[in-house]
Amino acid sequence: MIVDLHCHSTVSDGVLAPDQVAYRAHQNGVELWALTDHDEVGGLALAEQTALNLGMTFVPGVEVSVTFLGKTVHIVGLGIDYRSQSLIDSLRYVRAGRWQRAQRIGDALAAMGVDNALEGAVPYATNPELVSRTHFARFLVDHGYCKTIQEVFTKYLGDHAPAFVPMQWATLTEAVQWIQQAGGVAVIAHPGRYEFDALQFDHLFTSFKDCGGVGIEVVTGSHAPHQYNEYARVAKRFGLEASMGSDFHGPSEGRLDLGCLPDLPSGLTPVWNRWLS
Ligand code: AMP
Ligand code: MN
Ligand code: MN
Ligand code: MN
Numbered sequence: 001m002i003v004d005l006h007c008h009s010t011v012s013d014g015v016l017a018p019d020q021v022a023y024r025a026h027q028n029g030v031e032l033w034a035l036t037d038h039d040e041v042g043g044l045a046l047a048e049q050t051a052l053n054l055g056m057t058f059v060p061g062v063e064v065s066v067t068f069l070g071k072t073v074h075i076v077g078l079g080i081d082y083r084s085q086s087l088i089d090s091l092r093y094v095r096a097g098r099w100q101r102a103q104r105i106g107d108a109l110a111a112m113g114v115d116n117a118l119e120g121a122v123p124y125a126t127n128p129e130l131v132s133r134t135h136f137a138r139f140l141v142d143h144g145y146c147k148t149i150q151e152v153f154t155k156y157l158g159d160h161a162p163a164f165v166p167m168q169w170a171t172l173t174e175a176v177q178w179i180q181q182a183g184g185v186a187v188i189a190h191p192g193r194y195e196f197d198a199l200q201f202d203h204l205f206t207s208f209k210d211c212g213g214v215g216i217e218v219v220t221g222s223h224a225p226h227q228y229n230e231y232a233r234v235a236k237r238f239g240l241e242a243s244m245g246s247d248f249h250g251p252s253e254g255r256l257d258l259g260c261l262p263d264l265p266s267g268l269t270p271v272w273n274r275w276l277s
């Protein structure tokens with residue numbers, strides 16, 4: 001079965017509209033699909049309707065931005081009720097600081113010689129409440145400042161780069177509770193991307209379990225292939241179910257296209273067993 005439980009649309013920082021993501025997933029053979037936009041559920045009704053028309057099993061999702069030990073961690077919620085008013089309100093609260101942060105990113109880029117970056121990035125953001133670093137990155141690439149999005153993060157916007165503006169997102173406990181209260185299950189997104197030491201990782205995984213988290217992404221486009229087995233071991237050690245998703249943002253971005261994922265390493269419990277009839 002072809003499964004993809006992590007990707008983005010124009011409702012956050014993807015380049016395809018929710019229905020276009022559904023069409024592409026279906027074209028690539030995906031049978032069980034989740035759309036997981038950052039801090040926003042506004043694309044799920046259209047995604048669901050399109051997926052069901054195409055005969056895919058749809059899992060409503062979201063990727064919540066969290067600050068843990070001073071660093072950004074992403075928590076994916078799967079199987080959520082996207083009509084839940086408390087979830088909608090909580091996500092709006094997470095998005096609230098983004099505009100001010102975007103202005104500060106624009107100022108920081110100006111100090112590095114990139115003029116009018118905010119004005120440049122805004123047209124890339126289809127959702128005015130969700131101007132993200134990805135939108136700045138696309139502007140910088142299209143205007144010749146860098147060759148690739150990856151290079152933008154290295155030179156300008158990444159966590160150690162000069163135009164990085166720190167944010168206080170949701171707490172881990174909040175994110176897991178919001179997801180649970182909306183009937184969903186919480187999954188740690190792309191753990192291999194976080195720059196924690198061994199003790200900090202243990203703290204993340206145990207805190208996540210303690211507040212009710214159930215899963216961890218093992219196979220993701222945001223992991224290098226050698227990390228699949230590493231996080232398979234973590235899943236087993238902490239009794240976490242395994243998830244997989246491309247983290248697709250657009251046809252010419254990222255490492256993996258929708259549905260183009262290898263199988264999970266053996267001996268894991270797929271989190272998606274819950275949605276198989
Ligand atoms: P933001 O939520 O505004 O901080 O933007 C985070 C988004 O930027 C992530 O969801 C990714 O899509 C993208 N991103 C973060 N780090 C990188 C990176 N090193 N290379 C490419 N894209 C990245
Ligand atoms: Mn993103
Ligand atoms: Mn993420
Ligand atoms: Mn993502």
